[in-house]
Amino acid sequence: xxESPSSAPRRFVPLLERxxxxxxxxxxxxxxxxxxxxxxxxxxxxxxxxxLVAAGVSPADLLNEFIVQTFTDPENLRAVLFQAAPMVMVxxxxxxxxxxxxxxxxxxxxxxxxxxxxxxxxxxxxxxxxLRMWLxxxxxxxxxxAWSVFPLALKMRLGINEIISSLMLNYVAANFLxxxxxxxxxxxxxxFPYSPKFQPFERLPEIFDGFSSAIVLAAVVALLAWxxxxxxxxxLYLRFIHASQRVADAVGVPVRRLVMASVLLxxxxxxxxxFMVAAGQEGRLTQAFYNGYGFSGILIAFLARNNPLAASxxxxxxxxxxxxxxxxxxxxxxxxxxxxxxxxxxxxxVASSDFFIRHRIRAVGAVH
Amino acid sequence: MDLIANWLGxxxxxxxxxxxxxxxxxxSERAGVLSLGxxxxxxxxxxxxxxxxxxxxxxxxxxxxxMLAAAAVSVLFAVMVVWLRVNQVxxxxxxxxxxxxxxxxxxxxxxxxNQPVTGLTAVALGPLVQLPVVGKLFHQxxxxxxxxxxxxxxxxxxxxxxxxxxxxAVGENPQAADAAGIPVLRTRFLAIVAGSxxxxxxxxxxxxxxxxxxxxxxxGGRGWIxxxxxxxxxxxxWRAFAGALLFGGIETLIPQLSxxxxxxxxYFVLMTPYLVTLGVMVWVAVTRRGADETPGALGEPxxxxxxx
Numbered sequence: 001x002x003e004s005p006s007s008a009p010r011r012f013v014p015l016l017e018r019x020x021x022x023x024x025x026x027x028x029x030x031x032x033x034x035x036x037x038x039x040x041x042x043x044x045x046x047x048x049x050x051x052l053v054a055a056g057v058s059p060a061d062l063l064n065e066f067i068v069q070t071f072t073d074p075e076n077l078r079a080v081l082f083q084a085a086p087m088v089m090v091x092x093x094x095x096x097x098x099x100x101x102x103x104x105x106x107x108x109x110x111x112x113x114x115x116x117x118x119x120x121x122x123x124x125x126x127x128x129x130x131l132r133m134w135l136x137x138x139x140x141x142x143x144x145x146a147w148s149v150f151p152l153a154l155k156m157r158l159g160i161n162e163i164i165s166s167l168m169l170n171y172v173a174a175n176f177l178x179x180x181x182x183x184x185x186x187x188x189x190x191x192f193p194y195s196p197k198f199q200p201f202e203r204l205p206e207i208f209d210g211f212s213s214a215i216v217l218a219a220v221v222a223l224l225a226w227x228x229x230x231x232x233x234x235x236l237y238l239r240f241i242h243a244s245q246r247v248a249d250a251v252g253v254p255v256r257r258l259v260m261a262s263v264l265l266x267x268x269x270x271x272x273x274x275f276m277v278a279a280g281q282e283g284r285l286t287q288a289f290y291n292g293y294g295f296s297g298i299l300i301a302f303l304a305r306n307n308p309l310a311a312s313x314x315x316x317x318x319x320x321x322x323x324x325x326x327x328x329x330x331x332x333x334x335x336x337x338x339x340x341x342x343x344x345x346x347x348x349x350v351a352s353s354d355f356f357i358r359h360r361i362r363a364v365g366a367v368h
Numbered sequence: 369m370d371l372i373a374n375w376l377g378x379x380x381x382x383x384x385x386x387x388x389x390x391x392x393x394x395x396s397e398r399a400g401v402l403s404l405g406x407x408x409x410x411x412x413x414x415x416x417x418x419x420x421x422x423x424x425x426x427x428x429x430x431x432x433x434x435m436l437a438a439a440a441v442s443v444l445f446a447v448m449v450v451w452l453r454v455n456q457v458x459x460x461x462x463x464x465x466x467x468x469x470x471x472x473x474x475x476x477x478x479x480x481x482n483q484p485v486t487g488l489t490a491v492a493l494g495p496l497v498q499l500p501v502v503g504k505l506f507h508q509x510x511x512x513x514x515x516x517x518x519x520x521x522x523x524x525x526x527x528x529x530x531x532x533x534x535x536x537a538v539g540e541n542p543q544a545a546d547a548a549g550i551p552v553l554r555t556r557f558l559a560i561v562a563g564s565x566x567x568x569x570x571x572x573x574x575x576x577x578x579x580x581x582x583x584x585x586x587x588g589g590r591g592w593i594x595x596x597x598x599x600x601x602x603x604x605x606w607r608a609f610a611g612a613l614l615f616g617g618i619e620t621l622i623p624q625l626s627x628x629x630x631x632x633x634x635y636f637v638l639m640t641p642y643l644v645t646l647g648v649m650v651w652v653a654v655t656r657r658g659a660d661e662t663p664g665a666l667g668e669p670x671x672x673x674x675x676x
Contacts, residue, residue, distance in 0.1 A: 022671060055477055103457055154646075158653035163404065163457065164596045165649065168642040171589050179635035295465045302458060335476045337584060341469025347462040348448065355452040 023360045033357055040353030044346040051341070057332050066324045076323065078211055084319035085214035085280065086111075089273035090293050091300030091311040091318075092225045097266035099229060099238045099306050100259040101245065106151055106166030107270045108294035109173035110144040114271025115278040116177065117143030119195050119285040122202050123185065129201045136202060137275050144271015145264050147173065152263045156256065170294065181287050195285035204280040214280040218312070221269065225308035228265075234258060242306075270297070292322070292340060299343050303350055318343070375617070375624045377504025380512045381578055383616025385410070385570040385587075387515055389594035390601060390608035391522055392566030398526060398603060399559035400539035400665040404460025405445055406567050407591025408467025409438040413571030415471040418582040419478065421485045430485075430576045431511070431569055438568020439561045441467060446560040450553050453669040464591075472584040480582050487577045509577055518566075519605050526605070535559055539663035542670040552670050570594070589642065596645040600652055602661040611648070618644050 028036075053059055070076050090107050097104035117139035121127070127135045151166040178193070185195045204214045229235040237258055240248035249255045277289045296318050304310035325339035389406050396403045416437030421430035445463045448454040475481045488509035496506035526532040537545040538555045546552050574590070575582055593615060601608035622637045 024671070051473075055473065105461075154650065154653075158650060160649050160653050161599065164592065164599070165646055167589075167592050168596070168646050171642040172639045175635040175639045178638075179633060182635070183633075295461070298461060333476070335472045335584070337469045337472025339469070340465045341473060344462050344466035344469055347458065348444070348466065351454040351458055351462065352448060352452045354454065359453075 020361055023362060025358055025360050028357050036353050036357050037350065040349040041346065044342075044349035047349070048342040048345050051345075052328070052334070052338070055332075055334055055338075057328065057334065061331075065327060066320065069327075070320050070324065079323050080316065080319050081215045082212045082281065083322050084316045085212065085218040086273040086276040086293065087296055087300065087315035087319045087322075088218040088222055088312050089269050089276060090297030091304065091315045092222060092308055093266045093269035093273065094297040094301035095304065095306040095308060095311050096225065096229070096262045096269065098301050099242055100262040101242055102152070102155070102259060102263050102266075103163045104148065104151070104166055104263060104266050104270075105163055105294065105298070106148060106169050106267075107273075107297045108290045109166070109170040110147045110267045110270035111274035111277070111290045111293055112170075112173040112177050113147040114140035114144040114274030115285055115289065116180065116274075117271065118275040118278055119185065119198075122198050123195065129199070132199070132202050133204070133279065136279060137272060140271045140275030141268045142271070144274065145268040147271070148263055148267025152260060152267075156260070174290070177285070178287055181285060185285065187284070193287045194282075197284050198279060202279060203283055204276065212280055214276050217276070218315075221272070222308050222312045225269075229306075229308060234261070238262060292336070295340065295343060296322075299347055302347060371624055371628050373500075373502075373504055375621055376502055377507065378620040378624070379613065379616045380505065380508050381616070382619040383612040384512055384515055385574050385578070385590055386594055386597060386615050387519065387609050387612035388570035388573065389567045389591060390597045390612060391519060391605055392563040392568075392570065393594060393598045394563070394601070394603050394605055394608060395522065395526075395535075395566065396556075396560045396563035397598060397666055398539045398663055399535050399556045400542060400663055400668065400670075401449060401556055401560055402456040402460065402667040403445075403560070403563065403567075404457060404595060405442070405463035405467070405564075405591075406594050407587060407589065408464035409442060409564050409567040410571030410574065410587045410591045411467050411471045411585070412441050413438045413568030414575035414586060415475055415480065415582055416568070417572030417576040418480050418483070418485060421576050422480060422483060425486065427486075427488050427576055431572045434568045434572025434576070435565040436568075438571065439565040441470075442561055442564030445564075446557045449669065450557045450560070453671065456667050456669070468585065475582055475584055482581055482583065484581045485576060487580045511573060511577060516609070519609055522566075523605050536663075539665055542665050542668075546670075546672060552672075556670075567591070567594075593641060593645050596649055600648045602652075603663060604661070614648075615641060615644065 049059070049062060052062055070080055090111070093107055093110070094104065118136035121132065121136045121139045126132075147169065148166075150169055151160075151162045154160040154165050155162045181193045181195060186192075187194055187196045189196070204212055204217070207213050207216065227235075229238060237248065237253045240251070240253050241255055241258060245255055273293065274290065277293075278285055282289055300311050300314045300318055303314045321339055321342060325334075325336055325342075328334040328338065329336050389410060393403050393406055413434035417430045417434035420433035421427060424430070441463075444466070445459055448459040448462075449456050488511065490507050490509055491513075493506035493513075497503045499506070524532075526536065534545065534550045535555055537548070538550060538552050538559075542552045545555075570590075571587060574587060579586060597608055597611045597615065600611050619641055622632070622640060626632055626637070
């Protein structure tokens, strides 16, 4: 079609007969980015809500369960914040590793080992009671870190894809956990598959009005992580590495050391998350406490674009989903896998919306 | 002797899902799309297979249902990675959890959980069954006998047909393929859907033929093992077949040993498939056998306007 001069009257071309091209955008302003993101999240929640309604939950209950109950009932708010603490931890753990372009999918395995380390300290009564909780947290950090050494070393030394290796190690850790709770560490009192209950001084204490100290610990770690990635020199270097490892290497950034440090930190934080679930919520080592945290961590880091402060906010949202999911399970017999489904739908919507942030679709040879 | 005979007899049944899933992954990865979603697609295939089987009591149709269901779900993944250019790792992980959630929910809502079905009866391959030791290898269900032919078909398609050449070109160098007039996006889209159908078949086989019932999360990591198997096989279907036999052999050896009275701690036994997967990946990396056969554009989205 010949180019029509701009003075000539525009000829309307039906939408389907135009030719479309895809262009990369330079940069979309942040208000538009936030708008697109919000629309994506809304679309995801809408689809999830529709599925729940189709599964037999009444829309009124849905609204009540997720929004009114969560934020008006102090009991529920406590539960959400309690649940949010380990979520913040796994979210930060994933974000730190992803910043170094390392797909640490072994968060669940590292959590398991963290909880095992903490339980070991509890069972063997290592250290005085006043220090016990801190020793347990330290052991959890160390064990989580140690479990992340394997995929890290395999990648660094042999170039083995960390996605597969860290995932395989989750299954190994999960089976080792079962070996312990069905074996040597089984509670002698009722012989259910969990460890003996922790002593009261081995549990994360409550602070004012029944709010757990876990959330305070999580907030402190989130601030430290924010300082690390946003304010420290290492954080700046990590941004280079994220953009291009080769270029970072060429300009003299100590790439290997920084990647190693972030992955080990990631493992340590996941270990701490394991401690939080064991010493906070469950009060003992149980057989499936880690379920769903691995993907939640990845989701939180992805939605927060690996930003520690944003990750904390997203973690609270995911924790709400978990708490509401549990009550749906009780009252409607909706399986807990629904929570996984909602999370996946959110990721799909947000990941797809990225397309509209990064690209522009233009009709060519038509209206202009 | 009995131990070895029983072991060989059970091995093919355990190897089939690995072989089919790896084959499906190879099809999409040869077109340049990293498919981490296998675990989820296998679950979809398993649930759909059980659903169809409960309705029509015909394993053949149930397996076709598995393939169609997984192919349908994979369209979501294909739209994400091919058209919307979403990071293939994120999209693959999202697909796994989407499928885990979806199958968990549907299995409960539809009441298909723990409902036993009838599978396929074993067919003896004539006098070969009388052979000592290896005889039981020739007393399998029909699908087992079909697997080598399915693999041969895919190999012929990939290596001997023009369409297969185009598919591989898209995975090696999409820019060059595009310049040669091959529709890159359409080829990748179809490769994902076709490969996913094979992965779904693997899941359907586990549920309908092997286990003969549905339980949430029943594939138990076999999809991830298949992803590792593809790396081990360096994207060659026949090497993947050999790897599948290896994994099937390990999976069936352990129950045989404990049945023979050799005591082993149960949960360490359950770790072995994952440890072996790690082990073979290390072995491949250490020996660095053969040339690097990774498809050149694996994991990279393609946009013509970005061509350099």
